[in-house]
Amino acid sequence: MTAGAHTPQIAVFDSGVGGLTVARAIHERLPWCDLRYLGDTARLPYGTKSAATVLRYAVQVADALVAGAGKIDVLVVACNTASACALPTLRQRHACPVLGVIEPGAERAIATTRSRHVGVIGTERTIASGAYQQAIGARAPDVHVHALATPLLAALAEEGWFDHPATDAALDAYLRPFLAQPATATIDTLVLGCTHYPVFKTALGRALGRFLDHEVALVDSADAIAEEVAGVIDDAGHAPSRPGRIALYATDVGERFDRVGRYFFPTTDVVIEAIDL
Amino acid sequence: MTAGAHTPQIAVFDSGVGGLTVARAIHERLPWCDLRYLGDTARLPYGTKSAATVLRYAVQVADALVAGAGKIDVLVVACNTASACALPTLRQRHACPVLGVIEPGAERAIATTRSRHVGVIGTERTIASGAYQQAIGARAPDVHVHALATPLLAALAEEGWFDHPATDAALDAYLRPFLAQPATATIDTLVLGCTHYPVFKTALGRALGRFLDHEVALVDSADAIAEEVAGVIDDAGHAPSRPGRIALYATDVGERFDRVGRYFFPTTDVVIEAIDL
Numbered sequence: 001m002t003a004g005a006h007t008p009q010i011a012v013f014d015s016g017v018g019g020l021t022v023a024r025a026i027h028e029r030l031p032w033c034d035l036r037y038l039g040d041t042a043r044l045p046y047g048t049k050s051a052a053t054v055l056r057y058a059v060q061v062a063d064a065l066v067a068g069a070g071k072i073d074v075l076v077v078a079c080n081t082a083s084a085c086a087l088p089t090l091r092q093r094h095a096c097p098v099l100g101v102i103e104p105g106a107e108r109a110i111a112t113t114r115s116r117h118v119g120v121i122g123t124e125r126t127i128a129s130g131a132y133q134q135a136i137g138a139r140a141p142d143v144h145v146h147a148l149a150t151p152l153l154a155a156l157a158e159e160g161w162f163d164h165p166a167t168d169a170a171l172d173a174y175l176r177p178f179l180a181q182p183a184t185a186t187i188d189t190l191v192l193g194c195t196h197y198p199v200f201k202t203a204l205g206r207a208l209g210r211f212l213d214h215e216v217a218l219v220d221s222a223d224a225i226a227e228e229v230a231g232v233i234d235d236a237g238h239a240p241s242r243p244g245r246i247a248l249y250a251t252d253v254g255e256r257f258d259r260v261g262r263y264f265f266p267t268t269d270v271v272i273e274a275i276d277l
Numbered sequence: 278m279t280a281g282a283h284t285p286q287i288a289v290f291d292s293g294v295g296g297l298t299v300a301r302a303i304h305e306r307l308p309w310c311d312l313r314y315l316g317d318t319a320r321l322p323y324g325t326k327s328a329a330t331v332l333r334y335a336v337q338v339a340d341a342l343v344a345g346a347g348k349i350d351v352l353v354v355a356c357n358t359a360s361a362c363a364l365p366t367l368r369q370r371h372a373c374p375v376l377g378v379i380e381p382g383a384e385r386a387i388a389t390t391r392s393r394h395v396g397v398i399g400t401e402r403t404i405a406s407g408a409y410q411q412a413i414g415a416r417a418p419d420v421h422v423h424a425l426a427t428p429l430l431a432a433l434a435e436e437g438w439f440d441h442p443a444t445d446a447a448l449d450a451y452l453r454p455f456l457a458q459p460a461t462a463t464i465d466t467l468v469l470g471c472t473h474y475p476v477f478k479t480a481l482g483r484a485l486g487r488f489l490d491h492e493v494a495l496v497d498s499a500d501a502i503a504e505e506v507a508g509v510i511d512d513a514g515h516a517p518s519r520p521g522r523i524a525l526y527a528t529d530v531g532e533r534f535d536r537v538g539r540y541f542f543p544t545t546d547v548v549i550e551a552i553d554l
Contacts, residue, residue, distance in 0.1 A: 041326070042320070042326060042334075049319060049531075050529050050530075053528075057319075151436060152432055152436050152443070156429065158325070159429050161450075164446070164450065165450065166429070169443035169445075169446045170443040173442065251330075252326050252327050
């Protein structure tokens with residue numbers, strides 16, 4: 001990297017802390033880039049709200065995140081619900097590339113499935129938007145998508161009940177009727193359509209094992225999106241001269257955001273600040 | 278009621294739909310009064326957010342609710358978290374009486390308990406505020422208050438899982454360690470410190486029966502607050518000449534708010550509208 005060269009600037013936002021899984025995957029893939037993250041913790045969750053409200057909030061959050069920075073090289077919508085509701089509008093408003101989490105997840109699911117039956121779980125709003133159904137259908141019309149809203153899972157993740165009897169009972173209540181149908185019983189790939197859900201990989205594996213007698217691959221879009229970001233950032237010839245700066249912002253900064261933020265970036269100097277919206 | 282007499286105007290707000298239980302209890306007690314309700318459904322829940330954010334939102338919501346009306350006779354904060362964080366500020370800002378749900382619940386608990394050990398369950402923010410502990414301690418210093426945050430219950434209520442294995446598992450996880458302590462085992466009264474919780478009366482009764490071998494009275498503040506409102510409204514000589522008008526507003530109006538609103542006021546003409554904040 002030549003002296004005075006531009007350090008790539010990556011901006012990431014989410015409704016809360018779930019998108020930190022995405023931010024961490026991007027930082028691990030591109031450790032020399034500066035990264036700004038904004039979690040709209042004052043107004044979370046997005047997943048139970050109307051499409052119009054989610055669009056309004058996503059536009060405000062993206063504007064605030066970009067306003068405080070210089071040139072942004074890529075804006076990442078690290079929230080499935082916001083990706084489902086706001087991506088076209090955000091692409092009109094911002095000059096830089098705007099990446100959502102749904103397209104990378106859809107592509108990975110298509111590449112993974114052999115039975116050509118893919119399940120998707122997500123928030124009420126993400127599933128109702130049909131975004132995964134459209135993203136997969138446009139790329140692989142032969143793949144059948146079976147979508148299921150699992151609204152309580154985000155709250156269980158926020159509670160820290162990753163492996164807990166209440167989580168098992170909730171997964172049972174959601175998956176038992178869903179997988180009892182002949183078509184869904186052939187699912188061999190399940191997209192975790194919410195950035196909170198990777199914490200449930202163990203509990204989900206156990207629940208799927210109760211209802212199906214074949215393996216089901218779990219698709220987590222955090223890794224997929226990190227690859228997409230690397231493709232957008234022109235990293236040819238960039239020698240990592242210094243570690244990228246991490247700045248974490250939230251609309252409601254509290255003990256929880258502080259703790260979770262430092263958990264995800266333990267070895268890095270992290271700035272944590274509030275932004276009022 | 279003489280011709281041209283003022284129809285009492287009651288304003289009620291909550292973070293979402295939980296406060297409709299309070300609004301209905303007030304309407305049943307004072308059916309000739311006009312009632313305006315605003316649920317901040319775009320930004321719910323309040324219970325997991327910081328005191329500063331809850332205060333800011335409660336002030337905005339109360340201002341918006343009162344701004345659209347003529348003279349308001351009483352403003353009711355039908356949300357435990359907002360009552361815990363915003364009551365003094367709201368009393369400074371509004372000329373009318375401002376009633377919260379915590380004081381009536383505290384008074385009813387004091388009148389009910391014989392063992393002088395009272396339990397309170399509520400959101401993280403309500404419990405952390407110490408509002409119930411202070412309200413009970415100021416009125417009855419001999420009563421011991423045992424407070425427990427049960428953050429997932431509001432999400433379980435929103436999901437409609439009133440009587441469900443996931444709810445049983447959550448109540449088990451919260452109550453088993455709480456009631457295993459010698460002091461809490463003498464609780465004979467449990468305050469439902471969130472307007473969502475009355476839907477769990479059956480499940481709570483069952484859970485308490487698993488851990489305690491004596492009866493526990495459940496205190497629901499909706500009825501208590503309706504009596505307080507009746508005491509503030511001067512109803513001497515008021516013959517109910519016509520049923521009061523009900524107007525329900527929300528910051529995010531969707532199918533759910535519409536359905537729940539009509540469920541609570543099925544026999545009344547109800548206006549349901551969105552307010553942008």
